[in-house]
Amino acid sequence: MDLKAETREFLATRRARITPQAAGLPAYGSKRRVPGLRREEVAMLAGVSVDYYTRLERGNLGGASEEVLEALSEALQLDEAERGHLFHLARAANASGAARSRARRTPAPTLRPVVQRILDSMESVPAFVRNGRLDVLGANVLGRALYAPMYDSPERIANRPVNTARFHFLDPMAAQRFWGDRWEKVARDAVAILRGEAGRNPYDKDLTDLVGELSTRSEDFRRMWAAHDVRLHRTGTKVFHHPAVGRLELDYEALELPVDTGLQLNVYTAAPGSPSDDGLKLLASWAATSAAVPSSAEGPGPEA
DSSP states (O other): OOHHHHHHHHHHHHHHTOOTTTTTOOOOSSOOSSSSOOHHHHHHHHTSOHHHHHHHHTTOOTTOOHHHHHHHHHHTTOOHHHHHHHHHHHHHHTOOHHHHHHHHHOOOOOOOHHHHHHHHHOOSSOEEEEOTTOBEEEEOHHHHHHTHHHHSOTTOOTTSOOBHHHHHHHSHHHHHHHHGGGHHHHHHHHHHHHHHHHHHOTTOHHHHHHHHHHHHHOHHHHHHHTTTOOOOOSEEEEEEEETTTEEEEEEEEEEEOTTSTTOEEEEEEOOTTSHHHHHHHHHHHHHHHOTTOOOGGGOOOOOO
């Protein structure tokens, strides 16, 4: 990834969304040449010089102190995910050449056998582990069954983990059937996860290749990627339209694995006694009897 371009576009898009009124500033005149705040207004709110803020927005975060980053986060009204993204960009900008070389050579995290055993022990709920690129590294049988459409997709690359973003954007008709009228939101969430990962690991070649492929082949991805949105995905509710069992409304919890940096365990549950609870039982029966379901080691697609 081009770190300076990432920084420049992120700051510019955050500045463009804030009106003077939202920032508590007077808006003089009815004609403004920028959709949001001017650079000098952001500089004033952050307590830095216009020249210094201009340098930051040009992508030069090297040497920026934590105090400056905090002030900038306040001025741009960044939420928790956006603030973290800004700090990740600054950390990457301040990394030494040796650190950047190590980052390029660091192998991608893999799923430890003990984690797969934990997944397999969770027999009544769909569960899986993914990385920040939305590659699914492991799952239990019910999790694999839940995301069966991703495994049946012609865009799946043989002998590689299923990737949710590839399904969303390269097999859009199947994805839209699976997610229904929430496809757009789920797709935006997937892009926001990838954008956040680009800030944490800007030298990840596999991520760069994935973003390049999606940008080349999907107009929807290009449009959403240009928004520079980042979000945290820790808990929530998702609705699925499963081809075998119909509509499922499931709550999810996303748990980071402290020992395995960058990996996240996602678990879905249904409210006891609800139609979706019955649907999960039906899904378990379908998974157990369907000869088309491969072994659990392949894993499902993430909640992105």
